[in-house]
Amino acid sequence: MPASSPAHPRRRRRTNRLFVTAAGALTVGALAAAALPGSASADERHGEGHRPGRYQDVQLLSFNDLHGNLEPPTGSSGRVTELQPDGTTKTIDAGGAAYLATHLRQAREGNAYSITAAGGDMVGASPLISGLFHDEPTIEALNELELDVTSVGNHEFDEGAAELSRLQNGGCHPTDGCYTDQEFQGADFPYLAANVLNEKTRKPLLKPYWVWQKRDVKVGFIGVTLEGTPNIVSAEGVKGLVFKDEVETINKYAKELRRKGVKSIVALIHEGGFPASQSYNYDCDAPGAGDGISGPIADIAKNVSPDVDALVTGHTHNAYVCTIPDPAGKPRTVTSAASFGRLYTDTTLTYDRRTGDIARTAVKSANHVVSRDVPKAPDMTRLIDKWNTLAAPIGGRPIGYISGDIVKDGTESPLGDLIADAQLAYARTLDPETDLALMNPGGIRASLTYAASGGEGDGVVTFAEAFTVQPFANTVNLQTFTGAQLIQALKEQVSGSNEAAPKILQVSDGLTWTLDLTKSGADRVVTDSVRLNGEPIDPSASYRVATNSFLAGGGDGFTTLGQGADDLVGDDDLAALEQYLTAHSSAGSPLAPPAADRITIVK
Missing domain, CATH: 3.60.21.10 (Metallo-dependent phosphatases)
Known part of the structure; x- marks a missing residue:
C-alpha cells in the first residue's frame, strides 16, 4: 500500500x-x-543508508476519556x-x-x-x-x-x-x-x-x-x-x-x-x-x-x-x-x-x-x-488562554459560596444530595406538590472544591465550576409515578443493565432507603425501608418526581422513569443549581457540604 x-x-x-x-x-x-x-x-x-532489520519497534501512545x-x-x-x-x-x-x-x-x-x-x-x-x-x-x-x-x-x-x-x-x-x-x-x-x-x-x-x-x-x-x-x-x-x-x-x-x-x-x-x-x-x-x-x-x-x-x-x-x-x-x-x-x-x-x-x-x-512538574507547552498554553479569554465574561461570574469541598464521590455523595435538593427546590416553583427529586450519578462530572481556582477567592463557586459539574444542558422534568413505579425505579439501580455496575440515584432531602450489599440483584433495595418524610411509600399512591430529562427519557437503564405521567418540562438543570446556590449561600454564610446520610448501606 x-x-x-x-x-x-x-x-x-x-x-x-x-x-x-x-x-x-x-x-x-x-x-x-x-x-x-x-x-x-x-x-x-x-x-538513513542502512538496510532495515527484520524487527521494528513502533511506539503507540494512547489516552482516553479526555472529556474536554x-x-x-x-x-x-x-x-x-x-x-x-x-x-x-x-x-x-x-x-x-x-x-x-x-x-x-x-x-x-x-x-x-x-x-x-x-x-x-x-x-x-x-x-x-x-x-x-x-x-x-x-x-x-x-x-x-x-x-x-x-x-x-x-x-x-x-x-x-x-x-x-x-x-x-x-x-x-x-x-x-x-x-x-x-x-x-x-x-x-x-x-x-x-x-x-x-x-x-x-x-x-x-x-x-x-x-x-x-x-x-x-x-x-x-x-x-x-x-x-x-x-x-x-x-x-x-x-x-x-x-x-x-x-x-x-x-x-x-x-x-x-x-x-x-x-x-x-x-x-x-x-x-x-x-x-x-x-x-x-x-x-x-x-x-x-x-x-x-x-x-x-x-x-x-x-x-x-x-x-x-x-x-x-x-x-x-x-x-x-x-x-x-x-x-x-x-x-x-x-x-x-x-x-x-x-x-x-x-x-x-x-x-x-x-x-x-x-x-x-x-x-x-x-x-501526566504530572505537573514539567514545563507547560507554550502553544497549548496560548490556545487555552485564547478560549479562557472568550469564556471569562460568562465563566467567572460568582453564583454561590461553600464552606468546604462538596465531593461527588461515594455511593451517596454530598454533591449528589445538593443537586437533588436543588432540583426539588426548582421543581416546586413549577409545581408546589412535587414530592422528591432523583439525580443520576453519571450526570455529576466533577466535585465543587473550596480552594480557589480560576482566580476567584476560596469558597467561591463560579458559573464555570458549576458548568463543569453539570455540563449536559438537561432540563428538569416533572412526572407523576405510582409508589410501585417509584420502588421499581429504585430497584433498577441494581438490576437489569445496572446489576453488574450499579448506578445509585442521588436523592433529595426526605427520601430515605437501605441498600443491602449482602444480597444480590434487585433484592439489594430493601423495599420496606423506602420512606418519604418518614412515611412508607404507598404502592398505590401517586408521587410527583423531578428528574433531569435524561432520566425522564429512561436513560441509564431506568426504563420506569421513562413511563411517568403528566410531564412538565422546566428550565435546564444548571440553572436550577445556580438558583439554589444563590438562594442558600452568601459570602458571610457559605453552604456546608450535605451529610450524605439518606441512603443506609448494609455490608
Missing part, C-alpha cells in the same frame, strides 16, 4: 510520518519482553493513585492539556516510528472552556497534541451525528456561528465509528478503520464504541443510528484489513473494565493478582479475533495495562489510561517485517502520569 499525503493537507502534520486513510511511571509489563533476533534501536534499524479537560482538573478528578514499592500508595496531581502535550512530546523523542491514538470520549461532558464552544477548543487542542486517530465514544453523540460530523470536518456551528474570526477547521485526525451505522443506509456513520504507514511498516486501527450507547445518551443524540456488536464489528473489519495486506491491527474500543486495584501502576498480570480486570472489556477481549494485536479501551475511567488471552489462547495487551488526561499509555509494538505482523512476545506497555 503506497504512502500518501496527510488526510488534511491544509494543516500542519509531523514531517517524519506518512499516512494512509481507509473505508515518572512504574513500568507494568503487559507481556514479558523477549529478545528478538536482530533487535536494535529504531534509528539503528532504519537509519484542557485545564488541570480539580479535586479527585485531578489526581491519580500510585502504588509504592513498599505496598503503600500516594496520590499525585495530574492532568492538564499543556502538561499532556509536554509529556507526549518528550515520550516521542528518539522514537522514529510513533503513533498517537485515543479510545473515545474526547469531547462531551466538558468543562466550560470547551463545552461553551461546542468542544471546538478540544478539537483544536487534540490537533496540537498531534493525535493521529480515535474511536468515537458515547459522548461524541451528545449533540447528535450532525454535530459529530462538524467536529470531524469543520465549519461554524449551525446556530451559534463562528466564535473567532477564523472558521473552525475540524479534526486533523479521523474519528472511527465502525459499529455505528446510518439506520437507513446501514453503512458506517464514519470511517470504520484507518491505516498508519511509514516506509514499509503498516498498522491498522479499527474504532468502535460500546453497543449500549443508546442506553446512556439522549434519544435525540442517537436518532437515526444503529449500534452494532463490538466483537462482530471488529472481527469483520480485521478480516478486511488482512485482505488488504494489513496484518498489524489495533482495536480502539470505547468500552472498559474494572481493575482489581485503583493504583494506575498496579501489575494485574502479577502472580496472585487473579483476573486483574473484570467487566465488559474482559469478555470482548476474549472474543475479538486473534488477528487484532492490541486493544486500547476506555469508558470506565479506570487505569490498567493487562493481558487477556485471545480466542487462540495467545496473550494480548489491553490498556486504559484512566480519564481527563491524567495518564497516557506508552506501548511498544514490535513489527516483524517478514510477516507484516506484530511479534506479540515483545509487546511492552505501561501507564505514565
Whole structure:
C-alpha cells in the first residue's frame, strides 16, 4: 500500500510520518519482553543508508476519556493513585492539556516510528472552556497534541451525528456561528465509528478503520464504541443510528484489513473494565493478582479475533495495562489510561517485517502520569488562554459560596444530595406538590472544591465550576409515578443493565432507603425501608418526581422513569443549581457540604 499525503493537507502534520486513510511511571509489563533476533534501536534499524532489520519497534501512545479537560482538573478528578514499592500508595496531581502535550512530546523523542491514538470520549461532558464552544477548543487542542486517530465514544453523540460530523470536518456551528474570526477547521485526525451505522443506509456513520504507514511498516486501527450507547445518551443524540456488536464489528473489519495486506491491527474500543486495584501502576498480570480486570472489556477481549494485536479501551475511567488471552489462547495487551488526561499509555509494538505482523512476545506497555512538574507547552498554553479569554465574561461570574469541598464521590455523595435538593427546590416553583427529586450519578462530572481556582477567592463557586459539574444542558422534568413505579425505579439501580455496575440515584432531602450489599440483584433495595418524610411509600399512591430529562427519557437503564405521567418540562438543570446556590449561600454564610446520610448501606 503506497504512502500518501496527510488526510488534511491544509494543516500542519509531523514531517517524519506518512499516512494512509481507509473505508515518572512504574513500568507494568503487559507481556514479558523477549529478545528478538536482530533487535536494535529504531534509528539503528532504519537509519538513513542502512538496510532495515527484520524487527521494528513502533511506539503507540494512547489516552482516553479526555472529556474536554484542557485545564488541570480539580479535586479527585485531578489526581491519580500510585502504588509504592513498599505496598503503600500516594496520590499525585495530574492532568492538564499543556502538561499532556509536554509529556507526549518528550515520550516521542528518539522514537522514529510513533503513533498517537485515543479510545473515545474526547469531547462531551466538558468543562466550560470547551463545552461553551461546542468542544471546538478540544478539537483544536487534540490537533496540537498531534493525535493521529480515535474511536468515537458515547459522548461524541451528545449533540447528535450532525454535530459529530462538524467536529470531524469543520465549519461554524449551525446556530451559534463562528466564535473567532477564523472558521473552525475540524479534526486533523479521523474519528472511527465502525459499529455505528446510518439506520437507513446501514453503512458506517464514519470511517470504520484507518491505516498508519511509514516506509514499509503498516498498522491498522479499527474504532468502535460500546453497543449500549443508546442506553446512556439522549434519544435525540442517537436518532437515526444503529449500534452494532463490538466483537462482530471488529472481527469483520480485521478480516478486511488482512485482505488488504494489513496484518498489524489495533482495536480502539470505547468500552472498559474494572481493575482489581485503583493504583494506575498496579501489575494485574502479577502472580496472585487473579483476573486483574473484570467487566465488559474482559469478555470482548476474549472474543475479538486473534488477528487484532492490541486493544486500547476506555469508558470506565479506570487505569490498567493487562493481558487477556485471545480466542487462540495467545496473550494480548489491553490498556486504559484512566480519564481527563491524567495518564497516557506508552506501548511498544514490535513489527516483524517478514510477516507484516506484530511479534506479540515483545509487546511492552505501561501507564505514565501526566504530572505537573514539567514545563507547560507554550502553544497549548496560548490556545487555552485564547478560549479562557472568550469564556471569562460568562465563566467567572460568582453564583454561590461553600464552606468546604462538596465531593461527588461515594455511593451517596454530598454533591449528589445538593443537586437533588436543588432540583426539588426548582421543581416546586413549577409545581408546589412535587414530592422528591432523583439525580443520576453519571450526570455529576466533577466535585465543587473550596480552594480557589480560576482566580476567584476560596469558597467561591463560579458559573464555570458549576458548568463543569453539570455540563449536559438537561432540563428538569416533572412526572407523576405510582409508589410501585417509584420502588421499581429504585430497584433498577441494581438490576437489569445496572446489576453488574450499579448506578445509585442521588436523592433529595426526605427520601430515605437501605441498600443491602449482602444480597444480590434487585433484592439489594430493601423495599420496606423506602420512606418519604418518614412515611412508607404507598404502592398505590401517586408521587410527583423531578428528574433531569435524561432520566425522564429512561436513560441509564431506568426504563420506569421513562413511563411517568403528566410531564412538565422546566428550565435546564444548571440553572436550577445556580438558583439554589444563590438562594442558600452568601459570602458571610457559605453552604456546608450535605451529610450524605439518606441512603443506609448494609455490608
